[in-house]
Amino acid sequence: MSTATQTTAPGTGADEELAAVSTESLAALLIAKERPPRPSALSASVTFGWRAMLKIKHVPEQLFDVTAFPIMMVLMYTYLFGGALAGSPQEYLQRLLPGILVMSIVMITMYTGVAVNTDIDKGVFDRFRTLPIWRPAVMVGYLLGDMLRYVLGSLVILAVGLILGFRPEGGALGVIAGIAVLIAFSFGFSWVWTMFGLMLRTEKSVMGVSMMVIFPLTFLSDIFVETSTMPGWLQAFVNNNPVTHVSSTVRGFMQGEWPGTELAWSLGWAAVLIAVFGPITMRLYNRK
Template identity: 40%
Template sequence: MATQTLLPPTDAAPSAPALSARPSLRETVNQTLAMAWRATKKMRRNPEQFFDVTLQPLLFTAMFAYIFGGAISGSVSDYLPIVIPGILAQTALTTCMAMGTQLREDMDKGVFDRFRSLPIARIAPLAGPALADVIRYTIASTLTILVGLAMGFRPGGGVLGTIGGWALTIFAAWSLAWIFTWLGTVARSAQAVQGISLMIMFPLTFLSNAFVPAETLPGWLEAFVNVNPVSHVVTACRDLINDGALTAEVGWAVLGCLVVVAVFAPLAVRSYSKKI
């Protein structure tokens, strides 16, 4: 009876292609865009995600203008150049706050468990939704300016200055969203993310120069307002929208946003990688 001998596999034998340990830059960009498209599909299927960015600018702009306008500036029309940039900054902060809550909900539902078996960049599941959320920031900022125009606000900076303030608001919202993205990866529940986010949002928004001039506040509070990053964004938006001026405050605001991304984006990716 003939016997068969088992030969060891040779180098010429076909083998499955090995997956690269790290996706290339091009692959990372494509994967991020795919995750962004997934997030936009979720938005279309859940239109309630747009309630805050559509109703909040309408309510807050009218409410703050008519309640505080006469007391602070003497009239609503005189108060609009002060409050519209402030509402823009507040809208940016409140809309990007939802980023961490939604991320934590997806992680709790096990959605991100599916990504563990995929050879994708670790930043893609985080950067994709952050990119898709730019749609929400754009809607909120646009509606805030349109409501101000309907109430009689006439930007002294003209079209270019208004577009500059509008773009700065969207960029600030996107950069601040990385703080809440990081919170979404370290907190234990979506409720915890929401609670912590509110504790961050209220002091940064209301303890700023968004609604009242900083010089009218007590000395100790004025000192905090002057170093508040939201105050720098508000001042930069006022310089652009009201004067059309590209001042140092605009540069500081952009630099601050870049620093936030440089610090919290790696922290979010590192924490996310540990979770999965």
């Protein structure tokens, strides 16, 4: 009994295929004749914004904070404080709903920092930094994706309020103007959380620090009661609180007024937040 071993003679089979690839032909394959154009800043930002939306598509539970949470807030505060502060829940709702709208959207801005920190932990940012794109596009994309979540949350709160009896005297234009100011402020405020998302080590740390900042800003404002009912030393903080300015602006538009001073303060705060925390965020991103 014998064992036969088959061998391939030199110059035949696989060796012939390898020999057919010359140095010149391999170079021609590796060297592109024309480099594709570099994407614009807007195109890159929109692409990363779309990426943020796809994450929501695959994990729809992320929408709980802009659906279930706002509904709970409106129902709880309306029927808990309405009778004591305004005589009836429906009457209190006319003042409360614009404030709850601001409070809910400002609170969910912290999830931008959580998402950034999660991607860093997974190593996704290491890939992003190698791409030939506008550097801030990654961060701007996060914020653009979250803006759609803010709009969705605003619509949910408004729908619940209308069902409960909220009637904005400013009509549709007043509601749209109020939501637009809130979204603009939330875009600027979100840069604070992107900074924390890059600075802190864990997702829980980002959420803990965010809540320590958000709770004083939202509760020490004019969302629930008039500032005139507060002690003088507290009014000094509340009247200069950016959340108070945004809440007063949204409430003014929805009540059919023109809150010019409060509008200027709200947009001014948004611009300051972007100007201060935007560069800090990008410096941390480049050095991370």
